[in-house]
Amino acid sequence: MNAARNSYDVVVVGGGHNALVSAAYLARAGLSVVVLERLHHTGGAAVSVEPFAGQPARLSRYSYLVSLMPEQLMADLDLDVRLASRTTASYTPWTRGERSGGLLVERPEGEATRASFLDLTGGEEEYAAWEAFYGEVGKLAEAVAPTLMQPLPLERDVRALVDERIWSDVVEEPLGRAITRRFADDTVRGVVATDALIGTFASMDDPSLVQNRCFLYHLIGNGTGEWRVPIGGMGAVTDALARAAVDAGAEIVTGAGVGSITPGPDGAEVVWHDGDRQHSVTGRRVLSGVAPWVLRILLGEGEDPDTKPAGSQLKINFLLDRLPALRSGVDPAVAFAGTLHLAEDYSTIEQAYAAAAGGSVPDPMPGEVYCHSLSDPSILGDRAGSAHTLTYFGLHTPAGLFDADPGAKDVAVQRALASLDAVLAEPLADCLATDADGRPCIEAKIPQDVEKDLAMPGGHIFHGDLDWPWAPNRSRLETPAQQWGVQTGDASVLLCGSGARRGGAVSGLGGHNAAQAVLAEL
Structure with missing residues (x-):
């Protein structure tokens, strides 16, 4: 044409x-x-x-x-x-010695969220710190969001609109400092940190602040930062x-x-x-x-x-005949409705970064899972009610890992599955649907696949x-x-x-x- x-x-x-x-x-x-x-x-x-x-x-x-x-x-x-809102913002399974459970963050947050923090940490302090931090982040989002469809403001003009402490925490210092200063629990710290690492390969202490910028973009949309399902x-x-x-x-x-x-x-x-x-x-x-x-x-x-950009993500799409049960006993329709965090304690995330920077596929593999069909059954066609989709997004899987070792993709997929199976009461493989040829319904994409399919250099989802x-x-x-x-x-x-x-x-x-x-x- x-x-x-x-x-x-x-x-x-x-x-x-x-x-x-x-x-x-x-x-x-x-x-x-x-x-x-x-x-x-x-x-x-x-x-x-x-x-x-x-x-x-x-x-x-x-x-x-x-x-x-x-x-x-x-x-x-x-x-x-x-765009559909998700009633669960996130769910993070945890194990502490003989105790296990899950950190539930509702949207909007209610008593179940407070009780979930109490169950994990044994006190009220961590949830109070959570409310204070995200309250301040919300004020920053409210200041920045209206400018996004206007000519660029100068930095000093935006800075004048927000509290000095949150500006310092998000814009001036590596985000890891604010997270470790404001929060005491390793799991809570990790939940906060993950928004800084979507498609971004960096330590939380990286002096370039690339992780800070990623964090800001994931929390300013429409002044609320809510992630919605189309x-x-x-x-x-x-x-x-x-x-x-x-x-x-x-x-x-x-x-x-x-x-x-x-x-x-x-x-x-x-x-x-x-x-x-x-x-x-x-x-x-x-x-x-x-x-x-x-x-x-x-x-x-x-x-x-x-100067070629390099992406950092592992995307796996699944089709399931049913949602799997979780070891914590939570209703799968609650756990999978938002962002299900896997192996994303703060210390685990930083260890994964160090492993990947050293040329090894992280083990355990940090990642998160979304079930869009809970919010939008229409994407299932005539399988609505008898199937579910899952999307897995893995962190700290930079393109260089897969350039160095062609077998690294298979290793990364297996470690992603292992991270998911670690929180399930049954293997995910038992829930997978099969295609017309009898093959499990799994599709995995690494940065090299994104570059090949979409001509995005290095498979970088932000173009840099x-x-x-x-x-x-x-x-x-x-x-x-x-x-x-x-x-x-x-x-x-x-x-x-x-x-x-x-x-x-x-x-x-x-x-x-x-x-x-x-x-x-x-």
């Missing part, structure tokens, strides 16, 4: 969710827009698939929850998307975005592998290939939904292995390390692109993906902010 024209106001490279957000906003504003997507479908990492032959379950293959997408953005684009799977979100873009007049061309972007005095030329022949199109502005590392290659700068969602105090904010955090070295080429300053996760912010910069310029 070719583009309908030779030139457009805006050419969008990539068809992920951010690219579709940009296209929808810009087409609604009356600009001519074309989206060029390498694959034969849009959605990027936010897609739903039926990975198991003969089973109707549609799983969110890569991205799996929505926390950062502003409700205002969804309203602006009239998105027909529903009804119909992640594909429902990107399908709605694609409809919004097309209904507004944008063109979407799939099977269009972009090979080069050449800036000129009045815009840029984009050359792409459809598998049979080469095409070119020009745009007054080109928006890049691909990772900045890939964009540099498209601009002719060549590959730089030293996250930035603070504000501008340093001495920033040059002279152009709209700079003001919105989407600039590149070429005035006619802007970032619209996860590599934009406020990109990362399923938020649409990179797309929204690039669109606003274009509208201010054209």
Whole structure:
């Protein structure tokens, strides 16, 4: 399929969710827009698939929850998307000598949460510390969230809105210091720390503060940080975005592998290939939904292995005939309804980091599990009521582990299963559904798979390390692109993906902010 024209106001490279957000906003504003997507479908990492032959379950293959997408953005684009809240925020099985149980955090927190902390720690102090810390984090989220769809604020302006202690804890010092200072229990410390490590390979004491930035992004969405389940799977979100873009007049061309972007005095030329022949199109502005590392290659700068991002995650999708029982005796519908933490005591997480940094697959393997079908049975098709999905997300599994040892993927999957079996009253294998060929319904993805499938360099789900969602105090904010955090070295080429300053996760912010910069310029 070719583009309908030779030139457009805006050419969008990539068809992920951010690219579709940009296209929808810009087409609604009356600009001519074309989206060029390498694959034969849009959605990027936010897609739903039926990975198991003969089973109707549609799983969110890569991205799996929505926390950062502003409700205002969804309203602006009239998105027909529903997001379900989870009644359980998290459940963390624990064992202390002869005692065992589970730390339950409800949403909203109630008496069961307080009693759960008391059962684990034997006193009221830890839950009081939890309430105080997350109360302060909530104030930080309330200050930052409204700025995400506005031009970048300066750091000092955000800092003036929040308490000095939480600013120091989250923004200035390695997060591990605040966690170990504020909390005494190893399990509680670990539950707090995990939000800093989703797709991020770092010690909690890393002086780069990459873990702090990851933590902030996971807790500021809409001022609450709530992670919600998209009804119909992640594909429902990107399908709605694609409809919004097309209904507004944008063109979407799939099977269009972009090979080069050449800036000129009045815009840029984009050359792409459809598998049979080469095409070119020009745009007054080109928006890049691909990772900045890939964009540099498209601009002719060549590959730089030293700056290539490296992801750190193990994603495993399961289909079960039934939910397994847990050793703690908790109702599986409660434990699996939110985030089920596995081997995520603070000390275990740090030991896992040290092992992975030393070239070994962690044992035990820290990770967390989600059961989306408890919140959204519709993804099971005619198996609703007789099956469940599970999603496992493993921490401290950097791409380098799998580059060094091709057998490391199998080892990592087995250790993930072992971490899950350690808290179950029955082996997960006894609950697994089988596909049409009699094979267990398990699909595992490491960073190398993500890179191969989606062309994300290094399989890094954020396109690279996250930035603070504000501008340093001495920033040059002279152009709209700079003001919105989407600039590149070429005035006619802007970032619209996860590599934009406020990109990362399923938020649409990179797309929204690039669109606003274009509208201010054209």
